[in-house]
Amino acid sequence: MVSGGHEEGVVTDAPGGRVDTAPAPTGDASPPRPGPPLGAALTVGVVALALALAIGVALASHHGPLVPWTITVIGGLLAVGASVGWLTLPANPLLRHLAVAGVAGLLLLLFSDHVSAFSDFQIAQVAYYVPAAAGLTLLVGWNGQLSLGHGALMAIGAYTVAVLMAHNPTFPVIALILAAVVVTGLAGAVIGVAAARLRGPYLAGATLALAVALPELATRYSGTLGGAQGLPVRPLGVPTWLSETFPAERWLAWVGIVSGLVVLVLLANLMRSGIGRRLRTVRDDEVAASLAGVNVARTQVMAFVVSAACAGLAGALYGFATSLANPAAFSLILSLSLVTAIVIGGLGSLAGAVLGATALVFVPRLTTNVSNRFKLDTSVKGNLPLAVYGLLLVLAMLTFPDGIVGGLRRLARFVTPRHRSPPAGSAGTAPSTSAPAATAPTTSAAAATAPAGDVQGPPAG
């Protein structure tokens, strides 16, 4: 999974992206990329092709001939497409994102085919956190709207699947997932309209109230929504064109990987587009944005809708993975865990979101190991992950406010201290030294010890 995170890191960090999407306000004149990226294109093509073949061969051993051939053909097409795309449209973000996502996806599929069912389930777990975290990082990091209610939005997605399934058991999975996305997106539109009028802590508080209040609906309408026990979700059936011994967990992981990558590609593309620029403009200065002709409210609502739709997808996947949609699963703690994920990963970065989602799965595993090792009490064992999240959040704000990805970027800049203007797009780099005067009643010594507290927030309202 970590390798997957890195692949995605390439998606968001690819320097070429800055060529066509130089931040509008600064009028950044980036130097043209030198030389045709022939080597890169060839490499990508060859790697993808080799991967596809490798996967095909690997799969052939236990899944019969159909799957490997399908995958090889898809992989081959991807490889050709990627290299042609890279060659002809070096600055086209969509093709580059697709190519990287394709390679990452192939790698992940290959990986998932060679690990235990338990590891596959963990991949599936990461995969259901990824869309939620990615959507949230778009909303918080790129648009400055802090939502503490994304767990509740995930609940809407999971319950949509459960209710539809109970209503008509023959709905195809893809329709259920799409329905979850649409319904949650609509809910996001309603909440977003309200949210667009709120700033900073007001929005955070309102979404916090949503996270606490929404699960109550399940008990209020226990006839339809199953009360505290929740509703069952039928697990994904392994399709018949796969072999009979194909583990259900692996299929779950595959669905999750594909969904997660689709979301990541769409979001990465959105961020590199004019919409992404508008999101950031609104975040940085609403007045300037509206003077520049950006419809502030509409942009904010749109960000909320996109973000909610992602959470809906995550909720649907969550339902499939746990076979259950129940109120306790979508508590406030889930919402706060998602915030933790994007903050420690690096606010505003898709790679950070993937890293954070991975952390949400592997931190509990790590703490369980530690607890077992030191024979800690069960109450300690069960709560250690949350304690770690809390500590990480506090520590992140005090020491590395731009998260793991920010740290890696700093490291990269340290290692290769040539060209490249300071990254204007990343969330963590707005100069904070100008901010204190208005809000800082602290001693200057204290202010001096905390110079870098700059996860970009909404302008103090």
Added chain:
Amino acid sequence: MHQFIVLTLNGLTSGAVYAALALALVLIWRSTRVLNFAQGAMAMFTTYVALSVIDRGGSYWLAVLVALATGFVLGGVLERVLMRRVESGPPLNAVIVTLGLFIFLEALAPMIWGGTTRSFPAHFSIVGFTVGSKHIALSPFDLYTLVAVLVVMATLVALFRFTDVGLRMRAAAFAPEVSRLLGVRVGRMLTLGWALAALVGSLSGVLIAPVVLLSPNFMDAVLVFGFTAAILGGLDSPVGAVVGGIGLGLALSYIGGYLSPDLETLGAFVILIGVLMMRPEGIFAGSAQRRV
């Protein structure tokens, strides 16, 4: 009519508790422009401390005293050690630190005291007084709750109005730069403000605990109610927070009594959104200078 009176009295009591938490939020917001999302979790923590005092054979009064003192120290320490470092940064950073504290405290409490729900003893009877032959809804414990909140608020008002420290705290919150020039130790005042706020929050914890069961997240809903109450009062005004708390307590009591007891949090959410949409400056606020 009888039910109306019952609900009104219940609403007053729970409203007093919400008012206490709202007041804690407002005190911190006024001085540092930080909304302390960890307020509920801090109160939860100190309530557990009180419970363990009772478990060890301490009296109820000692337990309450210890809870308030713990809250005071906890608030002060958190401000001095953590919040001081992020208060000068972007507002989002401070919010995220309070969220981290929120998660941490809610994980720490079950590690220390176990995750099972506990009941918190009420020092006074929670059975209503009898007037003539009829039970009325007001119990001795309700009365104690109301009196406790009123006493603490009166003390706070007296502190802010009539003492030198209170004046300095108000000055530090109102104009930190000028106050600093005039010799007010602004940093110290902020620490004191957090400590006092946490003390008031702790009070809300020990007062609501006998009514609801004690569990690591039992203050989550109260935090939402307290936030709603604070918004009702305009987030900037202590008096508004108290009035907002009482008003919200009444409204939720009527919603729970006449509609459905499952709808209290949802009702608070609807009220919150309604107020934020219609009168974001609060129902009781005089000025409307800040955009929400």
